[in-house]
Amino acid sequence: MRGPGPTPRPSRIRARGATIAAFVALAPLLPAAAVAVGTLRVDTALPYVCTLPSGQQPATVRITAAFPDRAAPGEEIRPTDVTTTVELPAAADLTASLGSTVRAETRLTVDVAQNEQRAQATWSGTAQPLDVPAEGPLVLTTTGDVPALTTDTAGDLTLTAADLALDLAPGAAAGTPATPASLSVACVPGQDAEGRTPLATVPVGAGPGTGEPSTPPTPPSSPSTSPSSPSSRPPSPSGRTVPVRPGTAEGTGRAPKDPRAGQRAGGDEGLTVTDEDAPGTPAGRPAAPPCVTDEPTPTSLSAYITGYSNVRKLNGATVIPVSCVLIEQGQPEFVIQPDGSMHLLTPSVGKLSYQGRKQTPPFKATFLTFGFAPATATMILEQTGPLTVDSDVLLVFPDNLSETYIRARFVLRVLDVRVNGTLLDVGPDCRTEKPLTSPEPDPVKHPGDHLVLLGKGQLLNGTDATGYLLTGGGPLTGEVSIPAFKGCGAGGENLDRLLTAAISGPGNHIRQIQGQTCAVGVDVPTEGQCTEDRQPYVVPKPER
Incomplete structure (x- = not known):
């Protein structure tokens, strides 16, 4: 993995949207x-x-x-x-x-x-x-x-x-x-x-x-692996x-x-x-939604993210699906702080991208509502404001320490709810009344309601980096409060209070995994970073 700054793009391997597996x-x-x-x-x-x-x-x-x-x-x-x-x-x-x-x-x-x-x-x-x-x-x-x-x-x-x-x-x-x-x-x-x-x-x-x-099947000629192993098929x-x-x-x-x-x-x-698999898709690369930068610049990056988010009230967790994020890196700046420490600061901006909209793909989650009623909901995280990425690398020999704060305004939309298999009609406009909110370490500089994720990394001189770096990816963590819901219900029935009572509240832990970025506008072959059509090569898996 590498520190901030555009990374080269690999030789191209054609990819297209794949179907569900x-x-x-x-x-x-x-x-x-x-x-x-x-x-x-x-x-x-x-x-x-x-x-x-x-x-x-x-x-x-x-x-x-x-x-x-x-x-x-x-x-x-x-x-x-x-x-x-x-x-x-x-x-x-x-x-x-x-x-x-x-x-x-x-x-x-x-x-x-x-x-x-x-x-x-x-x-x-x-x-x-x-x-x-x-x-x-x-x-x-x-x-x-x-x-x-x-x-x-x-x-x-x-x-x-x-x-x-x-x-x-x-x-x-x-x-x-x-x-x-x-x-x-x-x-x-x-x-x-x-x-x-x-x-x-x-x-x-x-x-x-x-x-x-027509005839009894014969057993395999050689011993197979355990039935639970994917390699057995x-x-x-x-x-x-x-x-x-x-x-x-x-x-x-x-x-x-x-x-x-x-x-x-x-x-x-x-x-x-x-x-x-799409023709030309790299062998073993998991399916992922398209992640295309329409008008790339030399500082354009793209990456896939996925992870888990707890819902504390429901005593469970849901998978945030593999989602595309498009990023424009800012100009890096060396800054010497009053204590004499030297920092490399890189501000960037980004957006989610799914079928031309700033959102994640729809995803389902299943919980026990109020501890006993099984409920399944289809949800979307919708970006309603800026997404900023602020990277700060403390230059200390021999270890350079990195902190990256990602701030974004997201509302949670609920599209479809079933309780015990019965449809609960929440209508087309059911969502949180304001963005998801995290504790903000610098509220004066960053006011308002927004999500905050933090990634920490270490760049060891002469070796690969560990933890999170914007261009290399890694884990991002945070805590979020889910606001009250509004616009939920159809046919005159107001379900706002029901969803608020079941879901809304503080203390919901998030752990996101970002994959290696693709430097979309840099046409230099580098193995394992971009597909041929300039989409991210790495599709991460969610981790606890």
């Missing part, structure tokens, strides 16, 4: 048998209920896809030609919220079941910008890659559409002063779980529809598998490696949802 184990490793397969085409329209600014409204979601009509145990099942079309009803307040054009992204949760085992995958899709009609329904069609499935067990594999998240990024009409705020819409199936029709059923076994292999040639089990990420139910993954573990080994 989650591993749910069911049974021991079995060899695959070759099976000639046809194509099962799906084209179905399903009733949904979506929460719009005006309240809950019926909507239609049409899903098309192609599957193999059967598969052998161990054989990859990859949905192709997947489209998700959402038809939202005409609503004057929806038109007013979006403006003249809109860009849509969908995240469809798909329940996967085989025998008694259950898992979940997320089908993500994006759409080109389109004009918002002045009247009539708004029809949005998205396409995108989806995870592949593999199971070592015979039996029918069924896929059923579940919750749908719809992100709408408006565009301003020509001559208008500002772009309207983005809108997140949560949709749920219009039928109960028992009444939902599967999207597809793929028999796994040698005979179509039998659910049984060879990865698919086109992807990788990520192990996830019930209650991963310290009870959050999420896979810390990929915040977009949706899964519900059910057994010990067998069913795999596979994340496809």
Whole structure:
């Protein structure tokens, strides 16, 4: 790792957004048998209920896809030609919220079941910008890659559409002063779980529809590793598998490696949802959201961050997903303090970046509300003010000591809440009434409500650095108070006090891990810092 200052960029390796990965184990490793397969085409329209600014409204979601009509145990099942079309009803307040054009992204949760085992995958899709009609329904069609499935067990594999998240990024009409705020819409199936029709059923076994292999599977010719070890399953040639089990990420139910993954573990080994590697993606690099600097300068940096945040009232923690931060470094300055110590001060500014918005990707957290009621919420950290990075390196031979303070204004948005599996409609505007607040060591210089994270590092002369440095990454810690909530509820029901009582309060510890930065505007090859298309190479994992 290196001290402050732009670091060179490595040789380029092409990368693109990858799909969700989650591993749910069911049974021991079995060899695959070759099976000639046809194509099962799906084209179905399903009733949904979506929460719009005006309240809950019926909507239609049409899903098309192609599957193999059967598969052998161990054989990859990859949905192709997947489209998700959402038809939202005409609503004057929806038109007013979006403006003249809109860009849509969908995240469809798909329940996967085989025998008694259950898992979940997320089908993500994006759409080109389109004009918002002045009247009539708004029809949005998205396409995108989806995870592949593999199971070592015979039996029918069924896929059923579940919750749908719809992100709408408006565009301003020509001559208008500002772009309207983005809108997140949560949709749920219009039928109960028992009444939902599967999207597809793929028999796994040698005979179509039998659910049984034609011959008993033979054991591996050589001893395998432990069933719980990821190495006991060879990865698919086109992807990788990520192990996830019930209650991963310290009870959050999420896979810390990929915040977009949706899964519900059910057994010990067998069913795999596979994340496809992008062509040219460095081997072993985890999936991450795009992190692109549109107009880089020689001092532009980008990095991924992730970590944990405790929610003290709920006696639990949630994973802050892998998020992109774009940074512009300031001019370093040598300063001699009155005590004679010499400091290298580097001020920088930054912003979160997710689909053109200053926020994290949406993430889910599961807690026991009031100690007994299981609750799941989808949340976003939204940047509402400046993000500053102040690095101070104390130049003391032979050890140079570094302190970096990161200050930012974030509000916490809540998009979707379920208590004991029942939807609690919080509406589209549920958020903290003011930014998250941390103790500030210098309130005169930095007034107002904001989050404070501190990273400490040491630069040993002639050796690598330890701890945190802006360009090298590392751990950042802090403590935050979660303010009261406002705007929560729909249909005249005010849920502000309920969410405030359950979540808000002081003493919530945060530990963020930042990865090695990519010096976006420096075109000098350096191993392991940037991908070919100038995105960060290192995707960190959350740490306690």
